[in-house]
Amino acid sequence: MNNIPNEIAYKASQIKLLVMDVDGVLTNGVLSYVPAPDGTMAEFKGFHSHDGLGILILHQYGLQTGLISARTSPAVVERATLLGMKYIYQGHLDKMASFKEIMAKAGVTESQTAFIGDDLIDYPQMKLSGLSVAPANARPEIKSGADYVTNTEGGQGAVREVAELILKAQGHWGAILAKYGLEPAI
Numbered sequence: 001m002n003n004i005p006n007e008i009a010y011k012a013s014q015i016k017l018l019v020m021d022v023d024g025v026l027t028n029g030v031l032s033y034v035p036a037p038d039g040t041m042a043e044f045k046g047f048h049s050h051d052g053l054g055i056l057i058l059h060q061y062g063l064q065t066g067l068i069s070a071r072t073s074p075a076v077v078e079r080a081t082l083l084g085m086k087y088i089y090q091g092h093l094d095k096m097a098s099f100k101e102i103m104a105k106a107g108v109t110e111s112q113t114a115f116i117g118d119d120l121i122d123y124p125q126m127k128l129s130g131l132s133v134a135p136a137n138a139r140p141e142i143k144s145g146a147d148y149v150t151n152t153e154g155g156q157g158a159v160r161e162v163a164e165l166i167l168k169a170q171g172h173w174g175a176i177l178a179k180y181g182l183e184p185a186i
Contacts, residue, residue: 004165008148011131012169016112018058019087019102019125020159021095022069022076024118025135026051028155031071045075048155054163055083061172064106068095070121099125116162118142118154133162 004012023029027045036042055065066087067080073090080088087105089098103113111130117123118138123145126132134146135158143149148165150158167173177184 004169008131008165009169011147012114012166014112014130015063015114015166017064017066017103017106017108018114018116018162018166019066019068019099019129020116021118021122022067022073023071024137025116025154026067026079026159028153029118029137043073043075045073046155047079048157048160050157051159052079052083054160055085057167057176058163059084061167061170063166064108066102068092068098068102068125070095093121095121096124096128099128114162114166116159
């Protein structure tokens, strides 16, 4: 794989479950509030379409996906449901119990699980997982403890980058490109 250390490629080749944080990973981390028709404030989140396609392609190759967020947002449920994410856990500041429950439900081991996180509360799950990933905009301490740091920021295609890393390591990327009449980029 292009410029990916063999150890990371090996870890990615073992992944069957990808779990991620939301704010700062699946979104850019900015929390925006807009007035709802009833006068209350509604939270607005932006999601990148590249991340969505990456998640959908992972599902096509039998990988499972999920998210764990400390916050609760209807937008997250909507996006995750549209993408067919099987495990949607919100309102969990201590994410470890949820992470272990997801792995048990998915029937996978720690080494078969990847976790993408960007802040302190994500680090315990990252260290337990077989492949720990931090987006480019993660806190410095999190990036220094991750197996892999993406070139792209959360909410800007970081999840897609991880999906491609896994798919390439598992030997699927050539078939995916061929499906669309494309050649691997040099």
